[in-house]
Amino acid sequence: MRLLAFDGRMGASGDMLLGALVAAGADPSVLSPVEDALDVTYRVHEVDKNGILATKVDVLLAETDGGDPRGEGHGDDHRRLRADGDDGGDSDNDADGDGEDEHSHQHQYRHHDHAHDGEHTHHHDDGHEHSHDDHEHHHSHDDHEHHHSHDDHTHAEGHGPHRTFPEVVELVESMDLPASVVEDATAIFRVLGEAEAEVHGTDLDETHFHEVGADDAIADVVGVCLLLDDLGVDRVVTGPVAVGGGEAEMSHGSYPVPAPAVLNITEAADWSVRGGPVEAELLTPTGAAILAHLAEGVETLPSMSVESSGYGAGGWDFPDRPNVLRAVVGDGGSRLVRDEISVLETNLDDATPEVLGGLQQTLKDAGARDVSIVPTTMKKSRPGHLVKVVVKPEDAERVAYRLAVETGTLGIREHGAGHRWTARREFETATLAVDGDEYEVSVKVGSDADGVVYDRSAEYDDALAVANETGLPVREVMRRAVDAVASNDGE
Incomplete structure (x- = not known):
């Protein structure tokens, strides 16, 4: 069983998930369908996080891209891609929010200075803002020096219309995507939409996603689903995810971390959360929604033979710990x-x-x-x-x-x-014809990690309802339903 495990002890966000998946071996060229649909560009580059070399994925406006968004000196393995954007706050806990804090590492690994003038304001996907005055960052690598500026690249945060849930679904379905990717991305946006609708007391179909419905958010969600599809994993797990602490500025005022939408999402998640370890917003709504749909919760890294691993960079820089999301891919061993x-x-x-x-x-x-x-x-x-x-x-x-x-x-x-x-459990619907009428019965299908089916069982309540209407014995209805599903599966 091919397993993907996340270590979320420093939180999770859309761009951190993108970076972690690329660093763990996913091919970023699969993101091209997203790029074809929206006027933005993915920039994949490497940054230093407290001595950890991590992968950063930025979403840039394509029309303002003044050349290779990777920066000079990058090799061919750092691909330039076009795409649609990141979900506001999903430059996770980003001190600038625009990725400018990140220090792009060339293959030469030379010392480089970044000076950012003026004041930068970042709007998170739930309306959080962080302002930072003039600041400089200096990293040292083997006594070599390099100066690099990001001034010619415009990040796509909040770019594009603020769509409703049906509008987002329509856009995703219009892209040239595998069916499983469309299904996963739509489910993630439903999680986001229901969380935001609950916060604001509105209906899902009428709720505007604000930053989460902008182009960059769609790039994060669909991009993660595409990269995950490329990795071809059978199971995704995550350890407890850190939410951070303190307060965050939102469009409606100051709120404690985690944000209201994050709390709503984690209520239904299979994994657990924990506060800290720093006073900052570490888990964003988009990061939470992606993991809530895709990942099972575990307390420790499962037993596995490691094939690859990598780190996705977040936006915060902390003095004593790297702000990264680790992804590990390998053989989970067990068929169950x-x-x-x-x-x-x-x-x-x-x-x-x-x-x-x-x-x-x-x-x-x-x-x-x-x-x-x-x-x-x-x-x-x-x-x-x-x-x-x-x-x-x-x-x-x-x-x-x-x-x-x-x-x-x-x-x-x-x-x-x-x-x-x-076992892995899925539900299939059996359609039974009795005296010219059709009836539906749900059938639970149990299989191992390799997809080998070893059990099918009809849902009793469904079978009982059909039996009451048709006069057939419940056992006969259940038998017919199981046979119908087996026949549809080619057995």
């Missing part, structure tokens, strides 16, 4: 997916049937992955029940509290973080 879990247990000797009957759904709503209730014999030969709950480690406390208040139990055991092996 390793899922980090904890197991909660409690014994009940006085729970009513009504409480037990609704307990599974109540605990799943609180975050449980699976709930089992087993009849048992307790002290003094009293009949009772053993409740076992599978949870993600980060959800254990919340689910345990819900278990306590629902049942009245005075103690809950936790077996600690372990793991379970799970």
